Amino acid sequence: MNTELVSDNLIDKISELLKNARIKVANAVNYTMVVTYYEIGRMIVEDEQQGKRRAVYGKQVLLDLSKHLTQEFGRGFSVENLDRMRYFYQIYSNSSTSLTNLQNTENHLIEKYETLSAKSYSIPQFQLSWSHYLKLMRMPDENERKFYEIEAFKNNWSLRELQRQYDSALYTRLALSKDKQQILELSTKGQIIEKPKDAVKDPYILEFLGLQEHSNYSENDLEQRLINKLEHFMLELGKGFTFVGRQVRFTFDERHFRVDLVFYNRILQCFVLVDLKIGDLTHQDIGQMQMYVNYYDRFVRLEHENQTIGIILCQDKSEILVELTLPKDNEQIFASKYLTILPSKEMLKQLLENS
Numbered sequence: 001m002n003t004e005l006v007s008d009n010l011i012d013k014i015s016e017l018l019k020n021a022r023i024k025v026a027n028a029v030n031y032t033m034v035v036t037y038y039e040i041g042r043m044i045v046e047d048e049q050q051g052k053r054r055a056v057y058g059k060q061v062l063l064d065l066s067k068h069l070t071q072e073f074g075r076g077f078s079v080e081n082l083d084r085m086r087y088f089y090q091i092y093s094n095s096s097t098s099l100t101n102l103q104n105t106e107n108h109l110i111e112k113y114e115t116l117s118a119k120s121y122s123i124p125q126f127q128l129s130w131s132h133y134l135k136l137m138r139m140p141d142e143n144e145r146k147f148y149e150i151e152a153f154k155n156n157w158s159l160r161e162l163q164r165q166y167d168s169a170l171y172t173r174l175a176l177s178k179d180k181q182q183i184l185e186l187s188t189k190g191q192i193i194e195k196p197k198d199a200v201k202d203p204y205i206l207e208f209l210g211l212q213e214h215s216n217y218s219e220n221d222l223e224q225r226l227i228n229k230l231e232h233f234m235l236e237l238g239k240g241f242t243f244v245g246r247q248v249r250f251t252f253d254e255r256h257f258r259v260d261l262v263f264y265n266r267i268l269q270c271f272v273l274v275d276l277k278i279g280d281l282t283h284q285d286i287g288q289m290q291m292y293v294n295y296y297d298r299f300v301r302l303e304h305e306n307q308t309i310g311i312i313l314c315q316d317k318s319e320i321l322v323e324l325t326l327p328k329d330n331e332q333i334f335a336s337k338y339l340t341i342l343p344s345k346e347m348l349k350q351l352l353e354n355s
Contacts, residue, residue, distance in 0.1 A: 030128070030129045030130070031126060031127075033129075033130050034126040034128070034129070034130050034133060035126060037085045037088060037130060038085070038088060038089055038092065038124075038126070040082070040085045040089075041085035041086045041087070041088050041089025041090070042089045042093070044061075044062075044065070044082065044085065044086045044089075045086055045089055045090060047061070048061070048086075059079075062079045062082050062083060063079055065077075065082060066078055066079045066082055069082075084134065084137070087137060088133060088137055091137055092124050127153045128149065128152055128153060129159070131159045132149075132152055132159055132162060135159065135162055135163060135166070136148060136149055136152075136162075139166070142187070143183065143184070143186065143187035144171045144172075144175075144187070146187040146188070147171045147186045147187050147190060147191075148162060148165065148166060148170075148171065150187075150188075150189070150190035151165070151170075151190050151191060154190055155239065161235060164208075164232075164235070165235075167342050168205040168207065168236070168342060169205075169342075169343065169344075169345055169348055171186065172345050172348050172349075173201055173202075173203070173205075173348060174186060174191060174201075176348065176349060177202075191238070191239065193238075193239055193240065193265075193267045193268065195268075195331065196268060196270075196307075196309045196331050196332065196334075197331065197334070199238060199239070199240070199265060199267070199268060199272075199309070200309075200311060200334045200336060201236075201238070201336060202334070202335075202336040202337060203336060203337040203338055203339050203343075203348075204236055204237075204313060204336055204337070204338045204339070205236060205338075205339050205342065205343070206226075206233070206236065206338050206339065206340050207339070207340060207341055207342045208229050208232040208233075208236075209222075209225045209226070209229060209340060210225070211225065211340040212340065212341075213339075213340055213341050215340075217278070218278065219260075219276050219277065219278050222276050222278065223246065223247075223260055223261070223276055226261070226276075227246055230243060237263065239267055240265045240266045240267035240268065241263045241264070241265055241266075241272065242263060242264050242265075242266060243261075243262075243263055244262040244263055244264055244271070245261075245262050246260065246261055246262075247259070247260065248262045250295055250299070250300075252295070257291075257292070257295075259273050259274075259275065259292055260274055260275050260276045261273075261274040261275075261276070262274070265309070268306055268309070269304075269305050269306050270301070270305055270306040270307060270308055270309055271296050271300065271301060271305075271308045271309070272308070272309045272310075272311065273289065273292050273293060273296065273308060273309070273310045273311070274310075274311050274312075274313060275288070275289050275292070275310070275311070275312045275313070276313050277312060277313065277314040277315070278314075278315060279314070279315055279316065280314070280315070280316045280317065280318070281312060281314040281316065281317035281318070281321065281322070281335055282321075283321060283324075283325045285312055285314070286312065286321075286322065286325040286326065286333065286335065287325070289310040289312050289333055290310070290326075290333055292310060293307075293308045293309070293310040293332055293333060296308040307331075307332055308332065309332055309333075309334070310332060310333045310334065311334050311335075311336060312333075312334070312335045312336070313336055313337075313338045314335060314336070314337060314338070315337065315338065316337065317335050317337060322335045
C-alpha cells in the first residue's frame with residue numbers, strides 16, 4: 001500500500017513560496033526591461049543633442065542603430081520601438097512620475113540606476129510593465145497620465161483593464177466634479193475614498209454589457225447581464241467592493257422586499273445597495289431605496305460598521321427631483337445615470353452640465 005507521507009500543509013506552504021517567487025521574478029524582469037528602455041532612450045536623446053548640428057541626423061541614426069541591435073539581439077529594436085524609447089525618456093525625465101512617492105510593498109527594487117559609464121542618477125520608480133507605459137505615453141495630459149499610472153499600480157490593472165478605464169474616461173468623470181486642488185490630488189494620490197460620495201460615480205459606464213443605446217430591455221435583463229459580467233461591473237464600481245448577492249430578500253409585516261444587488265465596501269466598511277431602474281427616476285424610486293437603506297441600518301449592519309449606502313442606477317433623472325426628495329444633509333442615497341456606450345469627453349461634459 002502506497003501512502004503519501006507529505007502533509008497538505010507542507011505542500012501549501014511551498015506552493016505559496018514558489019508563487020511569490022515567480023511574482024517577484026516577473027516584477028524584477030518587468031522593472032529591468034522598463035529601466036533598460038528608459039536608459040536606451042536617454043542615450044539616444046543625449047547623442048541626438050550632441051549631433052544636432054548635423055544636417056541629417058535623427059531618422060538615419062535610428063535606422064543604423066536598429067540594424068546593429070537587431071543583428072546582435074534580435075527582434076524588438078525596430079526604428080519605431082527605438083523612437084518610443086526616446087519618447088519614453090523625454091516624458092519621464094521631464095516630469096517626476098507619480099509613483100516616485102509610492103512604495104512597492106513587495107520589494108524595494110532600485111532607487112538609482114548605474115549606467116554603463118558608472119554615472120549614477122535618480123530615475124522614476126517604474127512599477128508597471130512596458131506595455132502599460134506604451135499606453136500611458138499616448139496620454140497628452142500629464143495629470144491624467146499620472147492618475148492612470150497610480151491607479152494601475154494600486155489596483156493591479158492589466159493592460160486591458162487600463163485601456164478600458166481610459167476608454168470609459170474614469171479620470172474625466174472624477175475630475176469634472178472636483179475643484180482645481182482636488183484635480184491636482186488625483187494626479188498625485190489617485191482616487192482617495194474617505195466618505196460615501198467618493199465611492200460613487202455619475203455616470204456609470206456599462207458598455208461591456210453589449211446593450212445598444214436605444215435598445216429595449218427590462219430591469220431583469222439589465223440585472224442578468226450585470227451578473228454575467230460581474231467582474232467587469234466590479235471594476236466599474238471601483239475600489240473596495242465585494243459582492244454579497246442578487247435579489248436579496250428581507251421581510252417585515254409579512255411583506256417581502258428584494259434588493260436588486262447588494263455589495264459591501266471594505267474601505268468604507270458598509271453595505272452598498274444597488275437598485276436598477278429603466279427610464280426616468282421617480283420620487284417613489286428614491287423613497288423605496290430610502291426604506292431599503294433604513295432597514296439595513298437598523299436590522300442588518302453590525303455596531304462597528306458604517307451607515308448603508310444606496311445607489312439607484314437609472315437611465316435619466318431630474319436633479320431637482322432628487323434634491324427635493326432627499327434630506328439636505330444626505331450622505332447615503334445617490335442617484336446615478338448609466339450609459340451603455342463609451343462616451344466621448346465632450347459627451348461627458350455635456351451630460352454633467354445638463355444634470
